[in-house]
Amino acid sequence: MRRIGPPVVKLLDDDVESIKYSLASHLLYSVGKEPINATARDWFMAAAYAVRDRVTERWMPTLNRYYEQDQKRVYYMSMEFLIGRTLTNAMISLGIYDQVKEAIGQLGLDFDEVVGWEVEAALGNGGLGRLAACLLDSMAALNIAGFGYGIRYDYGMFTQHVEHGWQVESPENWLRYGNPWEFARPGVIYPVRFGGRVIHYKDVMGHTRAQWMDAEEVMAMAYDVPIPGHGGRTVNNLRLWSAKSTREFDLKYFNAGNYIEAVRDKNESETLSKVLYPSDMTERGKELRFKQEYFFVAASIQDILARFRKSHDNWDMLPERVAIQLNDTHPAMVVAELQRVLVDEHQLDWHRAWSLTRRCCAYTNHTLMSEALETWPVDLFGRILPRHLEIVYQINHEFLQEVRHRHPGDSELLRRVSVVAEGDERRIRMAHLAVVGSHKVNGVAAIHTGLMKSTIFSDFDHLSPGKITNKTNGVTPRRWLLGANPSLAKLITGAIGDNWVTHLHELKKLEPFAADKGFRAEFAAVKRANKEHLTDVIGQRLGIDLTADSLFDVQIKRIHEYKRQLLNLLHVISRYNRIRSNPMIDLVPRTIIIGGKAAPGYALAKLIIKLVNDVADVVNNDPLVGDKLKVVFVPNYNVSTAELVMPAAELSEQISTAGTEASGTGNMKMSMNGALTIGTWDGANVEICEEVGEENMxxxxxxxxxxxxxxxxxxxxxPAINANECLKKAIELISSGYFSPDQPDRFQGIVDVLTHGDHYLLTADFPLYLAAQERVDQLYRDTDEWNRRAILNVARMGKFSSDRTVAEYAREIWNVKVE
Structure with missing residues (x-):
């Protein structure tokens, strides 16, 4: 009997038949299933492996090219990388989206169901991680040798559920079914040490040296995730570290039958990569977080230097071939660790090593809030990293000597800029360490950078003019427009071509189409379809009936007092009062959509979530209100949820207290997807206004x-509350228990915040916010004019591509070429 061979296809070709063969092969050989008993999840895994093969085929040549051309490498150090779902993004990057979709369809499968089984990588929490993911995408798209370093968390921060209106956290076990996008690298493993003691000795040249000894060791093992750039020419690498014990178990305890004690060391070691941001409410939690930050820094520096030493033996070349970007203060220990390795392990002179360290490192600041600028107690620091504390002290001593020489007698200046904060408890200021140890420091929006210079880092700006620079954030249009909103992307491409995907400033060519009535109608139809899709999903998931005839008013971001979800709620309650007072009132119907996680230990933020849900319960079930007003809290806000909500958004709420939001990227994403912004003069709102025009916001x-x-x-x-009847009534309803009849004083904490001090000035801004909302209503009644302005928002968002952000970093901080 003649053997039937496989179809005549090349395994990694991109035509539909080759992809079908890859899918069937991976289902059998990688997943271990046959089609007759395969689930949609099994087919997802097969699809992921099939696409991964094609990514990998481009990945290896990229890495080889970097070695052959001896390109300078950019190492992006971040505790968070919110990369979202990878399958569809990789398909788009390689240009095989339609072929894979067709292949899956020809196999009799539902494409949306298959790709919907992908579990998002729980490697981040908010804007910090989403920005990091965008920058990695843009480095690959711009053919920059860019590598991410982070931690392979077993569990994300948490999965958010809502029970009886309260946030409930459960483990975010994203690796439960495995991760088809990662490559385990058991051969890439480095020791990371904690504790121990330091001895000092004289070397043969008479130089004083230090040796860190008697420390405990944990092993850091690498897992690599390929990051494909658009077009597929460049595939970069995200390397994540997982903690492994140096010992699997203690045989002595095992033989004695004490199995728990036998694996105690292993379990304790591996908690370092167990969870994103372990709670620092306890001393043990603080220690774990501190160790976690050093763990990923130490492993990454060893890896960076090992790669450098493969091709170079001259340390003076290090800044010519290595750029290290510190994404916030979490990786600030890079400064001390790189200095330690150069001085202690490679025997470089202190001042030569310090010059190399500073020229390699750059620091991105993301906050002006003192509570978010990490500091660590000297006692904790010295107990866990005794040699690093010595190094930090020496860095600080030499820095203060320099300041003292330039500003003799100014003890207050020395106190303010010192890396070591004196007081009841001496602490190491990690932001100061990052500033002192970097050749460039940047903010992430023009207003944020200006405030950095005039407030938290004003002394450093005076000491080193020009060191602090601005790099306004951006977002990748591949994920946040092309991938998240394919209907709008298709409409745009039909009008101006597809060059905008990699050159977002090309969107400017859309401006004339804002005056085209036919184009406005097509634009409105796309927005309507996106709203209807979101309406269906919310109905299925939450059981809330919405109408796409209402204005979709969206605020999705981390729940925090400064982001002022409460201000949004005060408007909702005020609107509700108006409808209750006059059920026949002619108001524009509104659907208010709020989403975001509150940190587990942030009681007031969790109370705000409860208030959102209690208000929603009252408003959504009041027959006098009907469809005039609906309130929805979308649980477990993540990248996938954002990709669903943002294309449907018509009004983007960006209402933080001015001077508190460093930049924001949700404001960019929603404007890029055709929403108009209601916002304060804060973060990137200011620059969005400069681009799109104040009349269009x-x-x-x-x-x-x-x-x-x-x-x-x-x-x-x-006085502000008493002077505004709408505000006064809204607060009285909250205080009286109107929304919490089972517990009338439930929200007294919120009332107290509003009436005693109101640090984030909600009551001061409320009248102007209410007036702005009236302007929203007025414009929304003129559908054609609203759509014209929405199109102009899309057309003028070219500045806010992360490609532009990365190109600025490359030219002005990293000193690498952009093709």
């Missing part, structure tokens, strides 16, 4: 300077 409220002045003078919210 709804800006309101105090400026950062006015906020600072009010806080200096002291603010009493009571």
């Amino acid at each position: 709804f800006l309101f409220g105090l400026t950062a300077q006015e906020v600072a002045r009010i806080r200096i003078d002291g603010y009493d919210p009571v």
